[in-house]
Amino acid sequence: xxxxxxxxxxxxxxxxxxxxxxxxxxxxxxxxxxxxxxxxxxxxxxxxxxxxxxxxxxxxxxxxxxxxxxxxxxxxxxxxxxxxxxxxxxxxxxxxxxxxxxxxxxxxxxxxxxxxxxxxxxxxxxxxxxxxxxxxxxxxxxxxxxxxxxxxxxxxxxxxxxxxxxxxxxxxxxxxxxxxxxxxxxxxxxxxxxxxxxxxxxxxx
Numbered sequence: 386x387x388x389x390x391x392x393x394x395x396x397x398x399x400x401x402x403x404x405x406x407x408x409x410x411x412x413x414x415x416x417x418x419x420x421x422x423x424x425x426x427x428x429x430x431x432x433x434x435x436x437x438x439x440x441x442x443x444x445x446x447x448x449x450x451x452x453x454x455x456x457x458x459x460x461x462x463x464x465x466x467x468x469x470x471x472x473x474x475x476x477x478x479x480x481x482x483x484x485x486x487x488x489x490x491x492x493x494x495x496x497x498x499x500x501x502x503x504x505x506x507x508x509x510x511x512x513x514x515x516x517x518x519x520x521x522x523x524x525x526x527x528x529x530x531x532x533x534x535x536x537x538x539x540x541x542x543x544x545x546x547x548x549x550x551x552x553x554x555x556x557x558x559x560x561x562x563x564x565x566x567x568x569x570x571x572x573x574x575x576x577x578x579x580x581x582x583x584x585x586x587x588x589x590x
Contacts, residue, residue, distance in 0.1 A: 396483040403486040407457045408500040411422065411560065414499070416526050418442055423528035426536065439532055446529045447559050454560035457496060458463040458567025459560065461488040466575050493564025497557035504530055512546045528558075 423442035465488045475590035504527040510586070511519040520556040523531045530552040538544040 392479070395479070396485060399483070399485045402536060404492065404496055404499055405455075407460075407492075407496040410451040411450050411497070411556070412500040412503070413422025413530055414453070415446055415504075415556070418445045418449065418527050419528035423532055424525060426528070426532050427524070432525060432536070435536055439536060441530060443533075443555075446556065450540055450556045450559040451563040454493060454497065455567035455570070457560075458488065458493060458564035458569075459571045460493065460567075461486060461564075461569040461586070462571040462575070464488070466571075488568050490561070490565055490568075493561040494557060496564070497560030498553070500560075501530075501553045501556060503527075505550070 405496045422445060423439060426442065463484045465484075468478075468481040468484060468487060471478050476482075504523075507519050507522050507527070508530070510516070511523060516550070530549050533552060534548050576579040
C-alpha cells in the first residue's frame with residue numbers, strides 16, 4: 386500500500402500515541418515504588434536492612450514491568466489479529482490499513498525505554514550540573530536507578546553518577562522479554578480459537 390504524506394504523518398502520530406500509552410503505566414508504577422518502598426532504603430544506619438529494602442523494591446519494579454510488558458504484548462498481538470480480519474473483509478478503517486499499533490518486538494524495547502526517558506533526562510542534568518531540584522527528584526521518584534550505586538558507594542567510596550544509567554537496561558530488558566512472552570501467549574490463544582472455529586465450521590458442513 387502506497388502511503389500519502391498525510392497518511393504517513395497520521396501513522397507516525399498514532400504509533401507514538403500507542404507507545405506512550407503502553408509506557409504510561411510502568412512509568413507511574415516506578416514512581417510509586419520509588420517513593421513508597423525504595424525510598425526507605427535511605428533511612429537508618431543498617432546497611433543490611435537498606436539492602437533488603439532496596440532488593441524488595443527493585444523486585445516490585447521488575448514485577449510491575451513484567452506484568453505491564455506482558456499485557457502490552459497481548460494487546461498488540463490481539464490488535465494485529467483484529468486488523469488482519471478488517472483488512473481481509475476490505476474494511477476502510479485507516480488504522481487497520483496502516484497496521485497501526487500492531488505487534489512488533491522492537492516496540493517492547495521502545496516502550497520500556499520511553500518509560501525511562503524522564504529519569505534519563507534528570508540524571509543527565511544532574512551529572513552535568515549537580516543541583517538540589519534534580520537530586521530531590523531522583524531520590525524520591527527514581528530511586529530504583531539511583532539507590533543501588535549510592536548504597537554501594539557508602540562502603541566502597543563515592544561512585545560516579547554516570548554509572549546510574551546502567552540500571553535503565555533492567556526495566557527495558559524485562560519489558561521487552563515480557564512483551565515477547567505476552568505476544569507468544571496471545572498467538573497460542575488465537576491459534577486455539579481458530580482451530581475451534583474451523584472444527585465448528587466442518588461440523589456444520
